[in-house]
Amino acid sequence: MRKFRYRLRSPLGGLAADLSARTVPPGEAAAPSVVIHRGVRLLLPEAGLYQEDLAWLSFVVALRAEELGARCPEGVYLEIVSLDFPLTDYRPEVAALAMDGWLRAEFDLPDTGIACSYAGGADPYAFAWGGAEPPLRSPRLDACALGRMDESPERHIGELAVTGIDFLASILRTGRLHGIGIGSTLGEVDRAIRHRFVDVVDEEGESLRRDYGFVEFYFNRYDGWVMSGGSIELHRLASGQDMAKEWARTMGVEFPRHVAWADVREELGRVPGAPELKVGDQGGFLEYRAAASNVSVIVVDDEEEERGYHAGHGDVWSVSLWAPVRAK
Numbered sequence: 603m604r605k606f607r608y609r610l611r612s613p614l615g616g617l618a619a620d621l622s623a624r625t626v627p628p629g630e631a632a633a634p635s636v637v638i639h640r641g642v643r644l645l646l647p648e649a650g651l652y653q654e655d656l657a658w659l660s661f662v663v664a665l666r667a668e669e670l671g672a673r674c675p676e677g678v679y680l681e682i683v684s685l686d687f688p689l690t691d692y693r694p695e696v697a698a699l700a701m702d703g704w705l706r707a708e709f710d711l712p713d714t715g716i717a718c719s720y721a722g723g724a725d726p727y728a729f730a731w732g733g734a735e736p737p738l739r740s741p742r743l744d745a746c747a748l749g750r751m752d753e754s755p756e757r758h759i760g761e762l763a764v765t766g767i768d769f770l771a772s773i774l775r776t777g778r779l780h781g782i783g784i785g786s787t788l789g790e791v792d793r794a795i796r797h798r799f800v801d802v803v804d805e806e807g808e809s810l811r812r813d814y815g816f817v818e819f820y821f822n823r824y825d826g827w828v829m830s831g832g833s834i835e836l837h838r839l840a841s842g843q844d845m846a847k848e849w850a851r852t853m854g855v856e857f858p859r860h861v862a863w864a865d866v867r868e869e870l871g872r873v874p875g876a877p878e879l880k881v882g883d884q885g886g887f888l889e890y891r892a893a894a895s896n897v898s899v900i901v902v903d904d905e906e907e908e909r910g911y912h913a914g915h916g917d918v919w920s921v922s923l924w925a926p927v928r929a930k
Contacts, residue, residue, distance in 0.1 A: 603622055603623070603624040603683060604622070604623065604624065604704060604707060604708055604764075604768075605620065605621070605622045606620075606621045606622075606623075606700055606703045606704040606707060607619075607620050607621075607700075608620075608621070608696060608699050608700040608703055610718055610719075610720070610727075612720035612726065612727070616720075617693055617696045617699075617718065617727065618687060618688045618696070619685065619686070619687050619688075619696040619697060619699070619700040620684070620685070620686040620687075620688065620700070621682070621684070621685050621697070621700040621701060621703075621704050622682075622683040622684045622685075623680055623681060623682050623683055623704055623708075624680075624681050624683060625678055625679065625680060625681070625708065626645060626679040626680075626681045627679070628641065628643075628676065628677040628678075628679055634646045635679065636656070636660055638660060638663045638664050638667050639664060639667035639668070639671065640667075640671060640677075641671060641674070641675075641676065641677025641678065642663065642667045642670050642671060642677070642678055642679075642680075643677075643678075643679045643680070644656075644659060644660055644663055644679075644680050644682065645679050645680065645681035645682065646682060647681075647682050647683060647684060647685070649684075651682065651685065652694070654694035654697075655685060655694055655697045657694075657737050658694050658695055658696075658697040658698035658701070658737065659682065659685075659697050659698065659701045660737075661698055661734075661736065661737045662698045662701040662702045662705070662716065663680065663701065663705070665702075665714070665716075665731075665732070665734055666702075666705050666709075666711060669709070669711055670705075670709065673709055685697060685700070693727060695718070695727075695729050695736070696718075698716070698731075699716065699717075699718055702714075702716045703854075706780075706781065707764050707854075710772060710776050710778050710779070710780070710781055711781055712780075712781030712782070712790070712793070712794060713781065713793055713794060714732040715730055715731070715732030715733065716730065716731055716732050717729075717730045718730070764854060764855050764856070765855070765856055765857075765858075766836075766846075766855060766856060766857035766858060766861060767861065767865050767866055767869050768869060769855045769857075770834075770861065770866050770869075770899075770918070770921055771866055771869040771870040771872075773834075773895075773897055773921060773923075774866070774870055774876075774877060774892050774895060774897050774899070774921075775870070775875060775876060775877060775895060776895060777892075777895035777896050777897055777923060779832075779834075780794045780795060780853065781794050782794045782795070782829070783829070783832075783923060784829055784830065784831070784832075784896060784923055784924075784925045785828060785829060785925075786828070786829045787826055787827065787828055787829075788810075788812075788821060788826065788827035788828075788829075789826075791812070791819060791829065795814065795817075795853070796852050796853070797814050797815075797817075797848070797849065797852045797853060798814070799812050799813060799814045800812075800813045801813075807823070808822065808823050809821065809822055809823070810822075810823075810827055814849075815838070815842075815845040815848070815849070816834065816835045816836065816838040816839055816842070816845050816846075816849075817832070817833075817834050817835075817849070818832060818833050818835065819831070819832040820832060830925050831922065831923055831924055831925060832922065832923040833920050833921065833922045833923070834920060834921040834922075835919075835920050836857070836861050836913070836917075836918050836919065836920060836921065837912060837913040837917075837919045837920065839857055839858075839859055839860075839861075840859055840860060840909070840910070840911050840912050840913055841911040841912065843859050846858075846859070860909050860913060860914060860917050861917060861918040862916055862917055862918070863890075863899065863901045863916055863917065863918050864916060866899070866918060877892035877893070877894040877895050877897075878892070878893070878894065879891065879892055880892075880893065883903075884900065884903075886902070886903055886904045887900050887901060887902060887903050887919060888900070888901045888903045889901075896923060896924050896925065897921065897922065897923055897924075898921070898922045898924060899918060899920075899921050899922075900918070900919040900920045900921075900922070901916065901917070901918055901919060902914060902915055902916065902917050902918075902919055903915070
């Protein structure tokens, strides 16, 4: 089960929703369901849902239905365990924002432009649905507010209840993070990663390294810049926890100062389809390579290394994405 917490602060207090949900194999589904698209269904919680909340949840799942069907050709049932709205300015649309965030985290889907911002006026919140027509018209909306519906407000990703351990296990399974991976264009990376960076281009202008602090992506120039590799340099967090705090604020993933490989392995084993790992000795480090996802993990293997301002024995040093052939 995964929990997503959506938060948007505003002078009025803000918007908030806590959504807990999980995927259920089609053959094991017992709860009442709503058919969204072919093999994609939404299972209702035992306590039920208000009809407006259900409409907004279904709306977002429908927008993602084809992507979900491609990821899960045998079908996927999404069980809503709970949907809570903390003491804030309630809007049923927030259920859609929380559902979109949960789907992006669970299935590593790209951002499609679903967002909200505080705009003030008669209807203080401006929602954007990535160009889609919303299912309901809020009674609070006036003509001015309707004119703002398709604008692109300042992005607010929300606050993912995702730990660095969950995040790394997902990368090992899929070879992707925040919806991008080997072969992604620079434009796709720009849309997925909302974090300050430094670009370094080689003298020939044929390769580019984008540095986000402890996350780096590497690009080669083909028809534009195309990602050829990437790395998460977790060892930098031992002496630079501010980088982790900033990443949590902008990207919604919370990394600890030290990441134990045993914790990642345990999380990886919780979900079916974990890739086979091949282990190699790198002299003071062990490398775990997942050929199925083109990901390698470097782990400190020196028993004398203790945790402190550097990674200790058994800690993950880095996680890398690599291309077996030239990215296109």
